[in-house]
Amino acid sequence: MALLEVSNLNVYYGNIHALKGIDLIVNEGEIVSLIGANGAGKTTTLQTISGLLRSKAGSITFNGKDITKERAHNIVRLGIAQVPEGRRVFANLTVSDNVRLGAYTIKDSHENLKRDRKNFYDVFPRMRERKKQIAGTLSGGEQQMLAMGRALMSRPKLLILDEPSMGLSPLFVKEIFNTIKKLNEQGTTILLVEQNAKMALAISDRAYVLETGRISLGGEAKKLAENPRVKQAYLGA
Numbered sequence: 001m002a003l004l005e006v007s008n009l010n011v012y013y014g015n016i017h018a019l020k021g022i023d024l025i026v027n028e029g030e031i032v033s034l035i036g037a038n039g040a041g042k043t044t045t046l047q048t049i050s051g052l053l054r055s056k057a058g059s060i061t062f063n064g065k066d067i068t069k070e071r072a073h074n075i076v077r078l079g080i081a082q083v084p085e086g087r088r089v090f091a092n093l094t095v096s097d098n099v100r101l102g103a104y105t106i107k108d109s110h111e112n113l114k115r116d117r118k119n120f121y122d123v124f125p126r127m128r129e130r131k132k133q134i135a136g137t138l139s140g141g142e143q144q145m146l147a148m149g150r151a152l153m154s155r156p157k158l159l160i161l162d163e164p165s166m167g168l169s170p171l172f173v174k175e176i177f178n179t180i181k182k183l184n185e186q187g188t189t190i191l192l193v194e195q196n197a198k199m200a201l202a203i204s205d206r207a208y209v210l211e212t213g214r215i216s217l218g219g220e221a222k223k224l225a226e227n228p229r230v231k232q233a234y235l236g237a
């Protein structure tokens with residue numbers, strides 16, 4: 001059984017038919033990416049999975065449970081955490097407070113929450129140095145790390161990342177992709193949307209190509225990276 005199964009998802013913005021029957025699955029332990037041009041429907045897909053948008057038809061099953069009509073805060077409790085495009089940290093709070101707030105859905109002992117925070121700072125040592133810094137003054141890449149870390153504090157089974165590399169310098173892009181890989185190796189399943197198709201395919205197990213609201217291709221990431229159509233349209237070959 002797949003961890004996440006999306007079938008025949010149809011989403012509208014008023015009269016605009018943004019998703020025209022999306023089917024995709026994410027298995028436990030995988031990194032799966034969704035690539036596609038601007039406006040293809042990538043963000044719409046992620047937001048519908050997270051419960052921020054409603055579908056008109058189709059279903060979403062997570063961990064064996066139908067979550068199609070579930071509310072966003074319940075979806076977080078069930079184990080899906082999303083880092084939206086443009087990060088969105090609490091800009092006026094410190095790094096440390098942002099990290100603490102990420103665990104708001106978790107009822108657990110003080111010691112265990114403390115251990116979670118330690119794990120976070122171990123994965124993102126740069127954040128440890130900046131615990132007291134006001135989040136809004138972090139660089140773009142640092143805010144991305146903090147946003148990812150905050151999402152992880154809810155102990156998600158599935159981490160959804162929307163354009164984590166957007167607007168980052170090449171060095172940071174590399175660091176973010178390395179971090180995603182590391183998080184996956186530590187057991188987090190990941191669904192990733194990226195404009196940087198090359199990097200995304202390089203770290204993913206499988207991928208889907210989205211074109212104007214439809215999945216046009218899907219399969220093993222390595223094979224997609226060799227596909228002439230993918231190369232021409234998304235890999236700048």
Ligand code: ATP
Pocket residue numbers: 013016018036037038039040041042043044045
């Ligand atoms: P990008 O890479 O540019 O972020 P995307 O693949 O994430 O693109 P979406 O943001 O999902 O694409 O948009 C899919 C389609 O739905 C686009 O045609 C977009 O204009 C439209 N759309 C998105 N949000 C809205 C909205 N709030 N109201 C109306 N149309 C919308």
